Structure formats: structure tokens, C-alpha cells
Amino acid sequence: MTYSWPVVLKSEDLTLQALRFRDRPRWNNVRAENRDWLSxxxxxxxxxxxxxAENASRLPSYFEMVRTLNSEARSGRSFSFAIWHQRNLIGQISLGGVILGAMRGGHIGxxxxxxxxxxxxxxxxxxALTEYSFSALNLHRIEINLRPENAASRRVAEKAGYIFEGERPRYLHIAGNWRDHVVFVKENPAIK
Incomplete structure (x- = not known):
């Protein structure tokens, strides 16, 4: 199945849209300015x-990343958006690991x-991404996995209506090591 892509999502203050090649300078600047904050x-x-080993740690170029993200979205496996506030690129959000069939779910980062x-x-x-996942993709369940010590991210999940589900020891490789995570979940009320 091929999905309609690119998609633009709007909220009260934001526009979420696929990264474009022309966004490279802004993306590079915001990532460089936030390196210590995000690491x-x-x-x-x-x-x-x-x-x-020679390819394991090499990150893709910006252009390779954009091509891959668009290919993944067209195939329905992952949907990644730049977060824009007015004319400022302020972040990125992705719905990844999309699985259909009996699960119909994915995870947001x-x-x-x-x-x-x-x-x-x-x-x-x-x-906005949760609403898109439920209404346009008809997913049943979305997860947000986050580090237990990331209080700001925990507040985001809770304010967005996600419910704490449990712990995942050594769940994801973060900052050079396998790190524990906690999972928050939201289910689509339209799918029983």
C-alpha cells in the first residue's frame, strides 16, 4: 500500500511537515545549537x-536522511515531520515502527x-501526530517510550493523554549504552 505523502499537519501554533532539502541550513543550525541539550x-x-564496523557509526548525510524518511513514509513504515513555529524550525517528531495487521500501532519520538x-x-x-495516526492511518495504539529521568518528556506524554503502562529495562541504545525506558500508551477510541 502506498500512503499519501507529503502530509502537512497543523495545530494551534505549529505546522508539521516533511523535511525538505531546502530546510538543511535551518535543520543543521538548530541541531548544532542543541547538541549538548539533546545528546x-x-x-x-x-x-x-x-x-x-566501518558503516555502523556513520550517520547519513542530510540529503540521505530526507530521502530515507520520505521513502519510509510513502511505504507506510514511518512518518517524520519537522516542527515549525512560524518561520522557525524548532524540532522534529516521528511516528515510527508502524505495524498494521492485528496490532495496528506505532511509536512516537x-x-x-x-x-x-x-x-x-x-x-x-x-x-497533532496522534490525531493523524488515529484518524488518517486508523492505528489502534501509539506508544511513547522515554527515559525515566526525562521529566519534561514524561509531562509531554501525560499532557497529551498518554497513560503510563510500564517499564522496559535496557530498551533502547541511547548516548552509547542500553538504557531503561518507561512506556506511555494511548489507544484510538474509535477502534474497538
Whole structure:
């Protein structure tokens, strides 16, 4: 199945849209300015015996990333959006790991520019992507997995109506190590 892409989502203060090639300077700037702010929460690639070590830690170029994100969205596996406040690129949010069939679910991940944190923007973005996931994709269940010590991200999940479900020990490779996470879940009320 091919999905309609690109998609633009709107909230009260934000526009969520696919990253474009022309967004590269803004994306690079906001990522560089927020490197220290984001590094404790960033996913990393573990070195696995037998993997091609020379490629394991190489990040894709911006253009490779945009092409991959668009391909994944058209195939329905993952949907990634730049978060825009007026003319400012302030973050990114993704619905990944989309599974149909008996599960019909996925998981949301996000990051926000430190200059725009604690202003409700991340919650608006999560709410908009959740609504899209439920109404346009007809998903049943969305998860947000976060580090237990990330109080700001926990508040985002709770304000967006996600319910604490449990703990996931050593769930995801973050900042160079396997880290514990807690999971928050929201189910689509239209799908019984």
C-alpha cells in the first residue's frame, strides 16, 4: 500500500511537515545549537559483533536522511515531520515502527529546540501526530517510550493523554549504552 505523502499537519501554533532539502541550513543550525541539550537523549547505534564496523557509526548525510524518511513514509513504515513555529524550525517528531495487521500501532519520538521547550509546543506536536495516526492511518495504539529521568518528556506524554503502562529495562541504545525506558500508551477510541 502506498500512503499519501507529503502530509502537512497543523495545530494551534505549529505546522508539521516533511523535511525538505531546502530546510538543511535551518535543520543543521538548530541541531548544532542543541547538541549538548539533546545528546543525553539521542539514540546511538550499538556495535554488534559481525556488523560492518566501518558503516555502523556513520550517520547519513542530510540529503540521505530526507530521502530515507520520505521513502519510509510513502511505504507506510514511518512518518517524520519537522516542527515549525512560524518561520522557525524548532524540532522534529516521528511516528515510527508502524505495524498494521492485528496490532495496528506505532511509536512516537521527538526532539525540541531548548529555546522552545516548556511552552507546550511538543505537546501540541504529539497531539497533532496522534490525531493523524488515529484518524488518517486508523492505528489502534501509539506508544511513547522515554527515559525515566526525562521529566519534561514524561509531562509531554501525560499532557497529551498518554497513560503510563510500564517499564522496559535496557530498551533502547541511547548516548552509547542500553538504557531503561518507561512506556506511555494511548489507544484510538474509535477502534474497538
Amino acid at each position: 543525553p537523549w539521542e539514540a546511538t547505534i550499538p556495535l554488534i559483533p559481525g556488523d560492518a 521527538y526532539w525540541i529546540d531548548k529555546n522552545y521547550s516548556n511552552r507546550g509546543f511538543t505537546t501540541q506536536a504529539v497531539t
